[in-house]
Amino acid sequence: MEFGIVETSSTLMTDFLQKCGGYAVVDGGFATELERHGAELNDPLWSAKCLFSSPHLVRKVHLDYLHAGASIIITASYQATIQGFVAKGLSEEEAELLLRRSVEVACEAREIYFDKCTKGSFDDSGNISRRPVLVAASIGSYGAYLADGSDGKYGDAVTLKTLKDFHRRRLQILAKSGANLIAFETIPNKLEAKAYAELLEEEEINIPAWFSFNSKDGINVVSGDSILECVSIADSCKRVVAVGINCTPPRFIHGLVLSIKKATSKPIVIYPNSGETYNAGLKQWTKSSGVVVDEDFVSYIGKWREAGASLFGGCCRTTPNTIRAISRAELGYRAKLLRLINTMPHEPNEATRLSELDP
Numbered sequence: 354m355e356f357g358i359v360e361t362s363s364t365l366m367t368d369f370l371q372k373c374g375g376y377a378v379v380d381g382g383f384a385t386e387l388e389r390h391g392a393e394l395n396d397p398l399w400s401a402k403c404l405f406s407s408p409h410l411v412r413k414v415h416l417d418y419l420h421a422g423a424s425i426i427i428t429a430s431y432q433a434t435i436q437g438f439v440a441k442g443l444s445e446e447e448a449e450l451l452l453r454r455s456v457e458v459a460c461e462a463r464e465i466y467f468d469k470c471t472k473g474s475f476d477d478s479g480n481i482s483r484r485p486v487l488v489a490a491s492i493g494s495y496g497a498y499l500a501d502g503s504d505g506k507y508g509d510a511v512t513l514k515t516l517k518d519f520h521r522r523r524l525q526i527l528a529k530s531g532a533n534l535i536a537f538e539t540i541p542n543k544l545e546a547k548a549y550a551e552l553l554e555e556e557e558i559n560i561p562a563w564f565s566f567n568s569k570d571g572i573n574v575v576s577g578d579s580i581l582e583c584v585s586i587a588d589s590c591k592r593v594v595a596v597g598i599n600c601t602p603p604r605f606i607h608g609l610v611l612s613i614k615k616a617t618s619k620p621i622v623i624y625p626n627s628g629e630t631y632n633a634g635l636k637q638w639t640k641s642s643g644v645v646v647d648e649d650f651v652s653y654i655g656k657w658r659e660a661g662a663s664l665f666g667g668c669c670r671t672t673p674n675t676i677r678a679i680s681r682a683e684l685g686y687r688a689k690l691l692r693l694i695n696t697m698p699h700e701p702n703e704a705t706r707l708s709e710l711d712p
């Protein structure tokens with residue numbers, strides 16, 4: 354029975370990617386998009402504050418990303434922790450309800466989107482035709498909860514047990530909330546990756562997960578730990594169905610995908626930030642030379658795909674426009690691929706195919 358559950362879990366991503374034509378579009382920056390709509394997130398709970406202060410805005414932002422073409426939407430639970438809610442004066446029960454609510458709101462947005470966009474569309478067999486949409490329940494790191502800019506350098510007092518104790522209950526709740534997968538995001542170090550992998554096994558979590566690491570130099574993860582060692586931890590966990598990088602400047606992604614490829618054959622998920630730098634002290638994003646506009650962002654996608662990534666989205670300070678641009682580029686890529694296949698007298702070699710398909 355248990356084997357059966359894990360089996361289903363492990364094929365979720367490959368089945369999904371197959372349905373999407375090999376590549377899928379993830380959503381964009383969630384918290385920063387809430388802020389663009391006027392939410393005041395200078396708070397230890399960050400985007401999770403909106404789960405009780407403005408759930409309608411959370412739903413709207415999910416919907417905007419769906420309309421922009423995202424096929425995976427990530428919940429507002431990144432910084433939603435029981436410990437954080439309790440510190441705000443909520444009871445544990447209320448905190449757990451809010452965690453569940455983060456997934457419910459995303460599922461509601463998906464229902465509204467399906468309702469609006471699939472009326473009257475049927476496939477050749479008469480079934481309703483919808484692009485598949487997955488809801489990924491976000492789990493941010495212990496450092497996100499601390500919100501102290503520690504970048505995964507937690508010090509010796511924070512052990513594997515500390516991290517497992519911190520994450521266990523939230524993971525249990527989100528895994529039973531109706532989400533399709535767990536997105537462990539912005540993972541800063543090896544110890545936290547290990548804690549997640551052990552929790553997934555110990556708790557027999559029956560939905561799959563992705564591990565997405567954070568890097569600030571394009572070589573190591575943000576704490577300085579080796580990306581290869583981090584990816585290997587994800588690779589050896591059968592419940593992990595994709596591994597990648599998020600909230601990292603776009604200019605570092607190509608090299609990181611090449612490194613990840615060396616340590617896993619699982620699908621690679623990439624959702625970089627806008628290239629601006631977050632100043633944890635000032636709690637502000639500051640412009641830097643590597644900032645890219647939506648068109649530039651899209652021009653990178655071909656390279657990332659060529660390097661081996663198959664799920665693309667955006668993180669902080671990217672918007673539904675970024676996702677729309679990625680999604681159009683993906684549709685264009687697929688159309689070109691089809692045309693190429695139909696017109697080629699013989700199977701093109703990989704190099705010809707990829708150079709002709711560069712966006």
Ligand code: MET
Nearest residue numbers: 382383384427431539600
């Ligand atoms: C600091 S990375 C934040 C990731 C989260 N999914 C968000 O967009 O809010």
Ligand SMILES: [Zn+2]
Nearest residue numbers: 600626668669
């Ligand atoms: Zn981010």
